Amino acid sequence: SQKIEQNSEALNIQEGKTATLTCNYTNYSPAYLQWYRQDPGRGPVFLLLIRENEKEKRKERLKVTFDTTLKQSLFHITASQPADSATYLCALVNDTGFQKLVFGTGTRLLVSP
Amino acid sequence: KAGVTQTPRYLIKTRGQQVTLSCSPISGHRSVSWYQQTPGQGLQFLFEYFSETQRNKGNFPGRFSGRQFSNSRSEMNVSTLELGDSALYLCASSPYGRHLNTEAFFGQGTRLTVV
Numbered sequence: 001s002q003k004i005e006q007n008s009e010a011l012n013i014q015e016g017k018t019a020t021l022t023c024n025y026t027n028y029s030p031a032y033l034q035w036y037r038q039d040p041g042r043g044p045v046f047l048l049l050i051r052e053n054e055k056e057k058r059k060e061r062l063k064v065t066f067d068t069t070l071k072q073s074l075f076h077i078t079a080s081q082p083a084d085s086a087t088y089l090c091a092l093v094n095d096t097g098f099q100k101l102v103f104g105t106g107t108r109l110l111v112s113p
Numbered sequence: 114k115a116g117v118t119q120t121p122r123y124l125i126k127t128r129g130q131q132v133t134l135s136c137s138p139i140s141g142h143r144s145v146s147w148y149q150q151t152p153g154q155g156l157q158f159l160f161e162y163f164s165e166t167q168r169n170k171g172n173f174p175g176r177f178s179g180r181q182f183s184n185s186r187s188e189m190n191v192s193t194l195e196l197g198d199s200a201l202y203l204c205a206s207s208p209y210g211r212h213l214n215t216e217a218f219f220g221q222g223t224r225l226t227v228v
Binding site: 034036041042043044045046049089091099100101102103104105106 | 117144146148155156157158161163169171203205207215216217218219220221222224
């Protein structure tokens with residue numbers, strides 16, 4: 001069956017360090033992958049999108065890699081700040097073009113001052 | 114530009130009742146998707162509408178239904194509520210039809226509690 005796995009345990013890091021979050025998937029061939037941020041009691045907010053033929057994407061302090069051979073995406077936040085504390089979700093989309101996102105369970109990031 | 118608006122924000126219902134949730138997408142967006150979020154199952158896709166047509170449906174029982182109006186506003190309905198239907202229901206809109214390079218814009222969600 002299709003599975004998308006993210007670290008279920010919270011990731012605790014110190015301010016200024018780089019946070020690296022992992023998204024692994026099985027039995028799935030996504031056309032592209034998205035990363036979202038979700039704060040408690042709020043809806044997810046889009047951060048980055050990467051296509052299957054792209055290796056890396058950057059936006060300000062954020063970087064995403066996508067390895068379709070390893071079936072893995074890594075999400076990096078450099079120079080992390082306490083305001084980056086949130087749950088981060090990866091979502092996969094197949095090539096039908098329909099707006100159906102298949103989400104991982106999310107990883108909670110805690111950045112301490 | 115106003116974001117995605119979901120009403121109501123909070124709802125408490127009794128087992129066996131039915132409930133209707135509403136979603137107003139961002140102006141100009143024609144695709145509306147619905148998701149259920151629970152601590153155990155995470156975010157799960159319910160269905161997606163585009164131009165008043167349901168194009169895709171997740172693995173949920175027939176008690177979950179939806180519709181989209183000509184102004185792109187959407188409603189979802191859950192009949193014969195069960196305790197397990199307690200969840201955060203999220204609506205997401207996007208501007209395009211069959212387009213791969215599209216992010217989803219989520220609303221704040223409706224927190225449904227079934228007692």
